[in-house]
Amino acid sequence: MINYGLITINTMFLSLVGMLVGFLLGITINTKLNIWFYLIVGVFIAYMLGSLPYYNFPMSYSFILSLVGLLFGNIINKVFKK
């Protein structure tokens, strides 16, 4: 069983702020991004970075969630600004 760490509002709030900032940046990117490529590379980089101190996660969740926010913003941009 993989240990995902303790997930509560106290530990995930920082990552959610990151998701918001990533979404802000993502709606400005015009090209089509290959989502699976970026997710795999992002998980690898997050695993190499490690989590922030005081947050006992196996990998950096704020990095992954910022990437998810950016990709989501890119999809929104593609759908609505056609």
Add this chain to the structure above:
Amino acid sequence: MILYYDINYDIILILYPIIEIAIILLILVMNMDLQLASFITAGILAIVGLYGVFFVDNVLKKIIALSALGNGVNLTLIAIGYKAGGIVPIKMPSMEFTMFATKAVYPLPQALVLTNIVIEASMLAIMLALSIVFYKKYKTLKASIILKED
């Protein structure tokens, strides 16, 4: 007729690395004090920057020299916060606080340097913009021609 535009004064900029290598040798061989060595390096950087601002006849080189002067000031500030055997001022979860408080390096000069770097960057942007306009208007970057000093 003008003295300082005829001679190639850029040679003093070549002298700077030689002095720097001499200081590194002093630290390694003679066990010189690290703080004193940083102060002397900062002084030499500031003097080289001042020299470039005064005597070098090119606007871009003047801008580079001005950033060297700023770096000298930054290095002075950093060296003030030096502490022999100190640690980075970031408390990790495993550290005990009293041990950390006695061993940590002083954080105030580093914050001041961060302020200074941002101000230098904004100054650099303004100077580069003005130098672009100078070049478009006069087709040269020589200060002696821009100021119409023959």
Add this chain to the structure above:
Amino acid sequence: MSYINREIAVSLSFMFFGAAILYSVYNINVVEGVNAIYTHSYIIPNFVTAVLFDWRGFDTLGECLILINSVLVTGMVFGRGLFNSEFLKEVYGNQKKLNIDEIEGFTPIIKVLAIPMSIILMILGVYVILGGHITPGGGFQGGSLIAASYILAIVSFGIRNCPINFNHKFLETLESFGALIFLILGLTGIAVSGYYLLNIHSLFGMNVFPSPTGLENAGIIPYLNTAVGLKVLAGLSTITTLLSSERVIVKNISD
């Protein structure tokens, strides 16, 4: 000649000033003690950020306003403002017209690599902004990283068909939004305690910034970090756009 007198004066003042710098730097005496107050009270793990946003938050506000000022001045020189277009006509008027179709940018190798690298760099910038109160980093460093990713895209694709589309309105909104968040968070300090930019740890029995144990005193510092990061990213990107938009100026003049 009158220049010789001036030259001698400059040389003498350079000599004296340089000697004074070397003398004072050699004899400098560092007194320990005043700084001890900064290391003996624990606010957040990164003590440099604590000095920047808690002890000297007002100082940081002034520093941000300097960045805004520099963006304003650069825009005044050759921005959309163009308040003195006579001057710009005189400067830019007599050059040959650029043929835009001939400029195609770099080779496909750089174009393929530039987008993934700039996106990863962007996310790394967000990560550095968010970890500002725990690890080395913060708003200024992270904002510079995001601006660097934008510069990478501009250099490899050209400003015309750049995939990262930071247009003027977006950057303007982001910059004013960041400054506004900073000022309003300072006002909440006045509302609660009477001091501007005071670090409020908890409001109505709740943490202002929900964090795990050991970081309860973070308060408004992560919000301030994010605001400063957005503002620095917008400012540096605006300066880059202005410095690289010669074609826009030429087009504006010809109208």
